[in-house]
Amino acid sequence: MNVIKAKDYEDLSKKAAIFIAARMVQNPRCVLGFATGSTPEGTYSELAALNAAGVVDFSEVTTFNLDEYYGLPGDHPQSYRYFMNEKLFSLVNMRSENINLPDGMAADPAGDCADYERRIREAGGVGLQLLGIGRNGHIGFNEPGGEFSRETCLVELTEDTKAANARFFGADETVPERAITMGIGTIMRAGEILLIANGSNKLEILDKMINGPVTPTVPASVLQLHNNVTVIYCD
Numbered sequence: 001m002n003v004i005k006a007k008d009y010e011d012l013s014k015k016a017a018i019f020i021a022a023r024m025v026q027n028p029r030c031v032l033g034f035a036t037g038s039t040p041e042g043t044y045s046e047l048a049a050l051n052a053a054g055v056v057d058f059s060e061v062t063t064f065n066l067d068e069y070y071g072l073p074g075d076h077p078q079s080y081r082y083f084m085n086e087k088l089f090s091l092v093n094m095r096s097e098n099i100n101l102p103d104g105m106a107a108d109p110a111g112d113c114a115d116y117e118r119r120i121r122e123a124g125g126v127g128l129q130l131l132g133i134g135r136n137g138h139i140g141f142n143e144p145g146g147e148f149s150r151e152t153c154l155v156e157l158t159e160d161t162k163a164a165n166a167r168f169f170g171a172d173e174t175v176p177e178r179a180i181t182m183g184i185g186t187i188m189r190a191g192e193i194l195l196i197a198n199g200s201n202k203l204e205i206l207d208k209m210i211n212g213p214v215t216p217t218v219p220a221s222v223l224q225l226h227n228n229v230t231v232i233y234c235d
């Protein structure tokens with residue numbers, strides 16, 4: 001793994017955005033995997049600025065997001081589709097037909113998950129996948145467990161994750177119990193991975209991810225088995 005320490009959050013965001021922008025310059029028709037959470041917000045804002053400055057062009061780019069809460073429609077302010085629209089897609093020249101997220105309202109989640117995998121394959125696979133990391137080591141919404149999931153699937157969220165994400169929800173709202181997430185296998189099939197982590201509360205899990213045993217009890221540790229991973233973090 002290529003591990004880079006940024007000076008601070010602003011530096012991390014700029015470095016991550018330039019990293020992604022470089023891939024977009026190399027291949028204007030690239031397929032990007034995007035993530036949500038608070039960490040990528042700065043990266044998206046920097047990418048939007050690069051787009052406004054004419055440095056990068058999203059018009060031919062295809063995106064697949066990692067995950068979506070199950071039970072939230074795309075216009076719900078806590079849905080990941082809403083987040084992506086607010087933080088990036090509405091700010092850049094993406095074509096709506098090139099934007100892909102799991103459907104949080106899918107009546108047939110298993111069918112929707114299989115369809116998501118098919119769409120990724122038909123797009124030629126994800127070239128660069130951006131990841132954050134949960135404080136319990138989850139990537140996407142792949143929670144610690146007994147095995148690595150192979151494909152996009154419906155999962156139960158852990159109490160720890162619901163507690164961590166409750167800050168985004170109002171006092172009268174509850175965090176959904178379930179989510180649809182790319183599987184660990186889906187993530188590992190990306191050509192390249194960029195994982196970003198912000199803050200001293202992520203240092204312990206980063207150490208386990210990079211230096212600990214590869215185990216589904218720390219889902220991100222599987223990235224040790226991928227041959228093209230860059231980590232940018234700051235404390």
Ligand code: GLP
Binds near residue numbers: 133
């Ligand atoms: C959520 C997302 C993850 C993300 C994690 C960390 O649970 N499903 O993809 O990595 O939050 O979020 P944050 O960046 O806010 O710490």
